[in-house]
Amino acid sequence: DSGVTQTPKHLITATGQRVTLRCSPRSGDLSVYWYQQSLDQGLQFLIQYYNGEERAKGNILERFSAQQFPDLHSELNLSSLELGDSALYFCASGRGVPTGELFFGEGSRLTVL
Amino acid sequence: DQQVKQNSPSLSVQEGRISILNCDYTNSMFDYFLWYKKYPAEGPTFLISISSIKDKNEDGRFTVFLNKSAKHLSLHIVPSQPGDSAVYFCAARRAETSGSRLTFGEGTQLTVNP
Numbered sequence: 133d134s135g136v137t138q139t140p141k142h143l144i145t146a147t148g149q150r151v152t153l154r155c156s157p158r159s160g161d162l163s164v165y166w167y168q169q170s171l172d173q174g175l176q177f178l179i180q181y182y183n184g185e186e187r188a189k190g191n192i193l194e195r196f197s198a199q200q201f202p203d204l205h206s207e208l209n210l211s212s213l214e215l216g217d218s219a220l221y222f223c224a225s226g227r228g229v230p231t232g233e234l235f236f237g238e239g240s241r242l243t244v245l
Numbered sequence: 246d247q248q249v250k251q252n253s254p255s256l257s258v259q260e261g262r263i264s265i266l267n268c269d270y271t272n273s274m275f276d277y278f279l280w281y282k283k284y285p286a287e288g289p290t291f292l293i294s295i296s297s298i299k300d301k302n303e304d305g306r307f308t309v310f311l312n313k314s315a316k317h318l319s320l321h322i323v324p325s326q327p328g329d330s331a332v333y334f335c336a337a338r339r340a341e342t343s344g345s346r347l348t349f350g351e352g353t354q355l356t357v358n359p
Contacts, residue, residue: 136288165346167349175349177346177347232277232279234347236281236288236289238287
């Protein structure tokens with residue numbers, strides 16, 4: 133158990149719809165990272181938040197947005213969904229220690245039909 | 246721009262033998278390299294890391310080697326066990342002020358046969 137909690141674990145929706153994925157980081161971790169893993173691909177960095185503020189952006193589509201709340205949990209909002217958005221979405225948290233280690237949740241598997 | 250690459254999608258070895266997983270990178274600003282292991286239906290879990298100022302780090306059966314001049318790192322697992330069968334991701338970090346995003350390779354599926 134990494135200490136990072138993600139909900140829901142599975143989600144099936146239709147094209148054009150909007151979904152929200154939720155992440156609770158490990159206790160004490162201020163940074164939250166969102167990654168996307170499409171079929172047979174590596175993990176693609178989407179966005180990072182640190183203590184409520186956006187800190188870094190990766191290959192995140194304009195249809196996607198995220199935020200980190202005062203209690204440090206984070207939500208990733210995906211809108212106008214397309215078939216190609218079907219993927220595993222991972223949340224990770226970390227403390228920025230020298231080793232750079234991140235702790236990952238089990239992921240949310242999104243299927244867009 | 247794929248800054249971290251794992252060129253072997255899969256690797257199969259016999260139990261008890263050595264597994265060698267390879268990773269190449271292009272960004273010379275990376276200062277830390279990590280290996281993660283991922284089982285199906287689970288999130289990646291940290292395995293071992295190495296700083297860019299070192300060329301070797303060992304933890305039990307796992308050893309990571311870094312060749313900075315070649316921008317290449319490898320993970321050695323000796324002896325390999327069936328429970329090591331998983332997808333292994335190489336990752337690299339460029340230090341940020343407040344946390345550290347990781348850039349991942351595509352992963353290598355390791356299968357250890359009994």
